[in-house]
Amino acid sequence: MKNRTSFYFVIGMIILAIIGVASRFISNPTAFFQSVLVFLVIGFAIFFLVRRFNGGNPQKHEQSAFRKAAKKSKKRFQQKDIRKPSVKPMNGNVSTLKKGKNKAKSAAHLTVIEGKKGKKKKRASF
Numbered sequence: 001m002k003n004r005t006s007f008y009f010v011i012g013m014i015i016l017a018i019i020g021v022a023s024r025f026i027s028n029p030t031a032f033f034q035s036v037l038v039f040l041v042i043g044f045a046i047f048f049l050v051r052r053f054n055g056g057n058p059q060k061h062e063q064s065a066f067r068k069a070a071k072k073s074k075k076r077f078q079q080k081d082i083r084k085p086s087v088k089p090m091n092g093n094v095s096t097l098k099k100g101k102n103k104a105k106s107a108a109h110l111t112v113i114e115g116k117k118g119k120k121k122k123r124a125s126f
Helices: 002-027 029-054 058-083 094-101
Strands: none
Touching: 002 029
């Protein structure tokens, strides 16, 4: 029951709003367009102010940097797949084929961060 009454209330408000907008448009169209224009300008101003002050969120910057890196990585791996030649039958012994599979791949996107690993911390002795 409660849902029906709120539904009828909302429908009634929408109908009254449509009647009010139509009567305002018919009685004075220039004032109607002026008020619509002012409403849009204020709405855009608030929108841009909110975007300007919420744009400095560092978490959003990290997310955009992550998405950018993910796109680059995806593109790089897709290019590797395209460049791979089709599989050709090889004539050779088994030991030479296994040596090629055991070859370590270089991870070019990883970097080493130097630190103080060898130094011991100075601790207070009691």
